[in-house]
Amino acid sequence: MQIATWNVNSLGVRLPQVLDWLEANPVDVLGLQELKLADDKFPAQALAEAGWHAVWHGQKTYNGVALLSRMPMQDVVRNNPQFADEQSRLIAATLPLKTGTLRVINGYFPNGQAPDSDKFAYKMRWLEALRAWLPHELNQHRQLVLMGDMNITMDARDVWDPALEGSIHCTPQEREQLVQIMALGLHDSLRLFTQEPKVYSWWDYRDLAFRRNRGMRIDHLLISEALRPQATACAVDKAPRKNPRPSDHAPVVLTLGQPPAAA
């Protein structure tokens, strides 16, 4: 099976691209971020007609997250129960698998703007609260994926320009939060399969950044110890970034078990 994460930068604009991509790619679960839609604007019917179960936590203009799945989802949690948040950034659900249940936590982590900003302080509080809540989830679910637009690079390989080291998404404080979250027993699934530099999931719209591969890897799928032996591949799919009017992010796809047969 395959699990993917994709920041679509407005589902209202990107829905046709999402439907096309789902038709061309045999994923079973897709976590979406930056819906920029209020709950009542979520395109549940169009997705249902395409065969997708969906749960969502929307917000007008900013943020908003959803999970799409071929299987029905249970035990849906919206936002961190331990963190009062006016912003819709987290949604979790449980999927029944042959090998037991799979817990999927999908997040749009705060951007942080700049290390000396109020938004950075919010990002740190948000990350602390996530780290405090995750042990509860990990205790209940051996098979767990924490995925999404984390707005944090893991190390210098994830950043196109070394001059960006220390700036937003690349600060020691942000990376330390991710290290501590992973120390709870989560693994960076992409790095299980490649140590290549210059693998990115986001490219600025400006300055021909995608064509020049000037990007950052900030979208991640972190998997629990019990899932690690099942992981067989993880890769960025750059194809949707080549569409007209693309999102600035590309999907990242994790494969568990046998890779699906080519379409």
Added chain:
DNA sequence: ATGACGGTGTGGCACCGA
């Protein structure tokens, strides 16, 4: 480089993203 691009609504520009 106080720039660039793209989405949203408070709209004809400002704010935000990363």
